[in-house]
Amino acid sequence: MSKSKSALLPGERCDSEWCEVRNSGIHGRGIFAKKTIPAGTYIIEYVGEKIDKDEANERGWAQMDHSLETGDAAVYIFTLDDEWDIDGNVPENAARLINHSCDPNCEAFIEGGEIWIAALRKIPKDAELFFNYGFDLENYAEHPCLCGSKKCVGYIAGEEYWPELKRRLKKKKG
Ligand SMILES: C[S@@+](CC[C@H](N)C(=O)[O-])C[C@H]1O[C@@H](n2cnc3c(N)ncnc32)[C@H](O)[C@@H]1O
Ligand SMILES: [Zn+2]
Structure with a gap:
């Protein structure tokens, strides 16, 4: 590539x-x-913001709840490695x-x-x-x-x- x-x-x-x-x-x-x-x-x-897995889990569920409530598009957490994620929101x-x-x-x-x-x-x-x-x-x-x-x-x-x-x-x- x-x-x-x-x-x-x-x-x-x-x-x-x-x-x-x-x-x-x-x-x-x-x-x-x-x-x-x-x-x-x-x-x-x-x-986005580099966050640990606990934080990602919390934000992921919050983003999911928000999307279910509003019908807006959903979760923006992207796995970076075993320790860190990116919140792309x-x-x-x-x-x-x-x-x-x-x-x-x-x-x-x-x-x-x-x-x-x-x-x-x-x-x-x-x-x-x-x-x-x-x-x-x-x-x-x-x-x-x-x-x-x-x-x-x-x-x-x-x-x-x-x-x-x-x-x-x-x-x-x-
Ligand atoms: C990260 S957003 C992508 C951007 C979104 N189109 C927006 O306007 O915000 C992801 C959401 O877009 C929708 N989406 C993305 N690809 C789709 C597809 N192939 N079919 C149906 N919905 C899709 C789903 O609701 C998904 O949860
Ligand atoms: Zn398809």
Whole structure:
């Protein structure tokens, strides 16, 4: 993966030369390519407050309660390592607005204590950016997926959980 980090453009709502905030057809706001993005590009950093696991747990539940009450989008806690998480619920973190897809064009990964969103393939101008949120199956029914891709499994879940998810959905159908 080529490491061409985006130049920061201070004062811009989305601090990346590659993308910007727009309304999404899938959910609320999303992040869209401002121009063609080459495969492997480091597009935007997922920034926020570094917090320990206890604090993350507390904030995670509070964010979940808030989202259930308001219907607003949910939890912004991102696992950094065994000790630390990032709470990305801060206005300068435009990456928090990236929606999930079962066939994503981006991936989120951790490098040198930073969380980056990078292009998995060449992304055309104006395409919405997505990564797989990697949720486990706890409460999966509360997270229906509307990504609309051919690969969509119906719920927001990490690909490693798909066999089990499909098994459960088949069983439910009877
Ligand atoms: C971190 S937010 C993403 C930004 C969100 N669109 C917004 O406007 O704030 C995550 C929430 O967006 C929604 N979302 C993201 N991807 C989705 C998808 N593929 N299908 C349905 N809802 C999705 C869910 O409500 C999820 O809890
Ligand atoms: Zn989907």
